[in-house]
Amino acid sequence: MLPAGVTRLIRELTRLPGVGPRTAQRMVFFLLARPPADTRSLAEALVQARERTCECSVCCGLTEGDPCSLCSDPRRDPGSICVVEHPADVVAVERTREFNGRYHVLHGAISPLDGIGPEDIRLAQLLRRVKEGGCREVIVATNPSVEGETTAMYIARLLKPSEVQVTRPASGLPAGSDLEYADQVTLSRALQGRKEI
């Protein structure tokens, strides 16, 4: 009933995360109702983004030129490395304007249940960077989830011989939240991490 091209596009779109057959169909009909130039522009952006983007040879972040703009910025402190799970986390940390060091993107977290071990994420590259010297502190900003905590513990053990300081962002009550609705784990961490005011 639907043309073959439309069916194929729906199938291709459902591979994307969070897109089911219904959403894909809505997207296709939306594109078909607009000028062909819109669809061409989207297709071009897809191919260009995929082909021009590579991993920075230093921090493993996403970049079009190697090394990336953050790694080649002389104003950023090379003595402090913030380790994150995903490229999007770099954007989140940068938004705070709290950090002026360099990054290291792991592209995942250790998760034995999903078959992701230490060798599947960019840990060897991190170790190499630290061993090369010039680094005082590694801030392990992996997610406060089971996988993220496991990865943080692993990194702490891995870097122990190198004598750099390994820290982790505080875990506690999120700003603007309600103590009453905080989950048990968050509240116990907040209490354990209490600070004098």
Added chain:
Amino acid sequence: MLPAGVTRLIRELTRLPGVGPRTAQRMVFFLLARPPADTRSLAEALVQARERTCECSVCCGLTEGDPCSLCSDPRRDPGSICVVEHPADVVAVERTREFNGRYHVLHGAISPLDGIGPEDIRLAQLLRRVKEGGCREVIVATNPSVEGETTAMYIARLLKPSEVQVTRPASGLPAGSDLEYADQVTLSRALQGRKEI
């Protein structure tokens, strides 16, 4: 912080219905983690679907060849035309296997609040088809919404002089639903349309 190509692709994707900046970012990182061939295949499917798909000159449905496979199928009854709002509705009606006639796709419904008048949907084409003769019944399967009902009333008035029978699918309680939770309008329509058993 993110490469220009990635930012551009995120912006392009957020134009799609139901895709916000977060979802778009997730899609992009998903594609970047997969082989470039996957992205190329998606881009090709986009361009092909948009360029090969056109409107059937008879029913205004989506097709790659004109007239479409439904309009050119001699086994389908040309005496019965089912009018729907969108191409996806054809798929829904076909799935029931209840209908063996032809379709007419309006590509919208009359909605004065959105500035969509009778001339903005494919009503002239419907009128022309009916006037050409050979049609006994027009089933107006527009949505049971304000816009769909308005459109159905408009079509009924439009086709009155032509003496074809104009019907509308029954409105009532959906199968498997709970009477207790039925909304007022649905339940009153179900009562008004009650049938002897």
